[in-house]
Amino acid sequence: MLQVMDYSKEPRRDILCIDVKSFFASVEAVERKEHPLKARIAVVSKPDSNGGLVLASSPMVKKLYGIKTGTRLFEIPKHARIDIVRPRMALYLEKNLEIISIFKRFVSDEDLHVYSIDESFLDVTQSHRLFGSTADIARQIQAFVWEELHLVVTVGIGDNPLLAKLALDHAAKHDQAHNFIANWHYEDVQETVWNIAPLRDFWGIGSRTEQHLNRLGIHSIRDLAQADVGKLKKKFGVIGEQLFFHAHGIDRTRLSESFVPKGTSFSKNQILNKDYTDKHEVEIVIREMAEENAMRLRRHHLSTGLVKLSIGFSRDVAERGFSHQLPIAQTDSSRKIIEGLLVLFYRHYQPIPVRVVNVTFGKIEPKSALQLSLFEPAEKLISQEDLDKTIDMIRKKYGYTSLLHASSLSSGGMAVYRSKLIGGHRSGIQK
DNA sequence: TCTGGGGTCCTAGGACCC
DNA sequence: TCTGGGGTCCTAGGACCC
Known part of the structure; x- marks a missing residue:
């Protein structure tokens, strides 16, 4: 007997989760007048030390050498034809601000949540009369960012921020054929969310929680969605309950309410x-x-x-x-x-x-x-x-x-x- | 020889108070 | 005579994110 959610009472907003493809590396490519998808750049935290860490690498570098965020400098083959570049955070911050100004053409401040230096959430539910469908808005944003900054942005679309984020991380980023846009809705949860693997790739599950879940006999998001919420809550506290609902694609966060910058430390x-x-x-x-x-x-x-x-x-x-x-x-x-x-x-x-x-x-x-x-x-x-x-x-x-x-x-x-x-x-x- | 840096949130256990 | 009990705050540690 499959445990399935009744989504009729869940909020349905039109949420975009947008990030810049290989942000730091792409900015460096543009500075060198190269196409970000063709360049071969790795931005490394400490280029002088073998322990340096790759913070971002061009898509080509990922494809050719399997070098991704988190790779250590000593793991990069010496013969590889890659530009190893020192991070310029101030420059990335500047580009980030320019991109945010483009977002603001489509949504009001309260419907924009800047999540990190290269990731933002937009609630475009109120923007359709002026700018068209959700997918139209996504394409327009991509076009503006490309024309003005020569950067490629990828877009996840979902009924809530979680689905948008999952669509971004697990579909949009990898799908050049669909212009780096992916759409995930409640109706698709079983074919999309449930198939995310391994567990630690899911937002909110790290390697420790994965091991813990494995010990409980949970090896996939589908398993997690079929687990006993009561038991999860007992083992993980409120996080357990949240994990269960996330496995079903449920997230009741409203961008316009949640955007309270804490800044307490x-x-x-x-x-x-x-x-x-x-x-x-x-x-x-x-x-x-x-x-x-x-x-x-x-x-x-x-x-x-x-x-x-x-x-x-x-x-x-x-x-x-x-x-x-x-x-x-x-x-x-x-x-x-x-x-x-x-x-x-x-x-x-x-x-x-x-x-x-x-x-x-x-x-x-x-x-x-x-x-x-x-x-x-x-x-x-x-x-x-x-x-x-x-x-x-x-x-x-x-x-x-x-x-x-x-x-x-x-x-x-x-x-x-x-x-x-x-x-x-x-x-x-x-x- | 191999250690990035800046954040947030949750929890268990102890102190203290009434 | 009794091993009370609940609330709140603080701390250290753990886990996660980009």
């Missing part, structure tokens, strides 16, 4: 170029990362009330590392933030080689008036604040490298290197 993550055995060198890295993150706070007139520090140990040891957080008085002061992080660091430090450092600020709030602490004389507080602002101003004008704390100049310091990065990647902007 800022984080900096860094895999060090070697294992750090000297705790002072780790401290310096923490200071730098905190400083950069604090600059970001001040630039946006925000403050944090919670600092988190995660330390990952070297792969050579059995221990994994630790992660701790500490509430602090709402602040944007580098000094206070660093103080909190170092409390965490020295409270939990063990003499084990460190390879990964993560600094996160939580409880981010708009900065109101100057927040005075009861325990600190007001004058001292203000002067520290002025100092931070001055430092930021100079850095904004002359670049991060123009002002470094003395500690950053020792061998553990990577601030200079990192200053050339935006979002962890080279910005491509000359300082």
Whole structure:
């Protein structure tokens, strides 16, 4: 007996999920006046290190060498005729904005949800009178993006955001014959959604959840749709229930309601170029990362009330590392933030080689008036604040490298290197 | 010799309160 | 005399996404 859903009460919207084919690599191709589908480019996170990671590769590179996102640099054959390119995040961000401006010709702001640097959802239910059918709108967007930017976009169409996203990932991206557009609706779930394999390719299922499901005898999306919801809920909590409904193509998210940018945390993550055995060198890295993150706070007139520090140990040891957080008085002061992080660091430090450092600020709030602490004389507080602002101003004008704390100049310091990065990647902007 | 970086959400267990 | 119980908040860890 097949478990099938009654879709008559489910929302039916006209949702597009759009992404740019091999976005970073395609932008690089266009910059070189090449056709994005014919170019042979791989954008690699750290081209200088064998451990560098492919962030995007041209369709041709995928086809000829099987190189895709996540491939390591050392896995790329030496003889391969591929341009290995350093990421230019600032450039991609610019192109992203141009593409979004094209979307806005077709939908109002509330019906647009920018999901990532190269993926957006559009609810075009209200756009038909002006622009025609859903498929017409998809084709017009493709045409505009091609004419104006020479980029190829792929479009998934569905009754809700999930179906649109699945249509995009599992059909549109691979289907050049149909002009990179795919349409999935409730009626097609059994022939489309249920056939997605392996499990981990499904949105929301990673390798861990796949293993867990396998242990429960669930090996396909069809199996998942036939499973006992009660049991899933018991094993996975609310996620279990959600997985079950997703397997049936059900998703009640309304774009116009869901689009509430959270923005509650800022984080900096860094895999060090070697294992750090000297705790002072780790401290310096923490200071730098905190400083950069604090600059970001001040630039946006925000403050944090919670600092988190995660330390990952070297792969050579059995221990994994630790992660701790500490509430602090709402602040944007580098000094206070660093103080909190170092409390965490020295409270939990063990003499084990460190390879990964993560600094996160939580409880981010708009900065109101100057927040005075009861325990600190007001004058001292203000002067520290002025100092931070001055430092930021100079850095904004002359670049991060123009002002470094003395500690950053020792061998553990990577601030200079990192200053050339935006979002962890080279910005491509000359300082 | 091989470790990207920036996010969000969920959960279990403990502290604390009434 | 009693191993109460529920709510809320916090923390650490895990899992996922692009």
